[in-house]
Amino acid sequence: MQKEVSKQFSQSKLLCPVCASKKITKYWAMHGYKLARCKNCGMVWDPFPPEDLESVYTENYFINDNPKGGYANYFQGMSINKRTFYERIKRINNRVKKKDGMLDVGSALGDSLIEAKRLGWKNLHGVELSGFAVREAVKRGLNV
Numbered sequence: 037m038q039k040e041v042s043k044q045f046s047q048s049k050l051l052c053p054v055c056a057s058k059k060i061t062k063y064w065a066m067h068g069y070k071l072a073r074c075k076n077c078g079m080v081w082d083p084f085p086p087e088d089l090e091s092v093y094t095e096n097y098f099i100n101d102n103p104k105g106g107y108a109n110y111f112q113g114m115s116i117n118k119r120t121f122y123e124r125i126k127r128i129n130n131r132v133k134k135k136d137g138m139l140d141v142g143s144a145l146g147d148s149l150i151e152a153k154r155l156g157w158k159n160l161h162g163v164e165l166s167g168f169a170v171r172e173a174v175k176r177g178l179n180v
């Protein structure tokens with residue numbers, strides 16, 4: 037299986053969506069999911085998403101008694117998510133002078149945006165494929 041996945045990556049004509057580098061390697065693969073990593077800029081992404089990606093990220097992805105790649109209950113893990121995002125955004129704060137304008141791509145229910153606001157960021161936006169997650173983020177007053 038691992039050799040098949042490595043072969044799939046080496047034979048593909050993948051380009052990094054950030055820097056267009058062709059230096060792509062397998063980053064992670066499990067249970068049919070595969071992630072690629074750009075050796076040039078470090079971008080990690082799913083290069084072979086399912087055709088109907090939107091159908092994966094329904095409410096069932098966020099709340100599920102038998103999670104397969106999603107969450108058992110996203111809401112129960114929010115405090116951990118928030119702590120993780122808080123620490124990451126604090127590190128970003130150490131590298132930037134102006135905390136104005138942040139776009140979270142794949143913002144889910146908006147935990148990172150809430151933590152960014154708490155750490156002084158303004159002009160926050162999220163982009164999310166899941167209609168369920170967008171509705172929940174909007175309920176929280178976020179611009180997603």
Ligand SMILES: [Zn+2]
Binds near residue numbers: 053054074078079
């Ligand atoms: Zn790249």
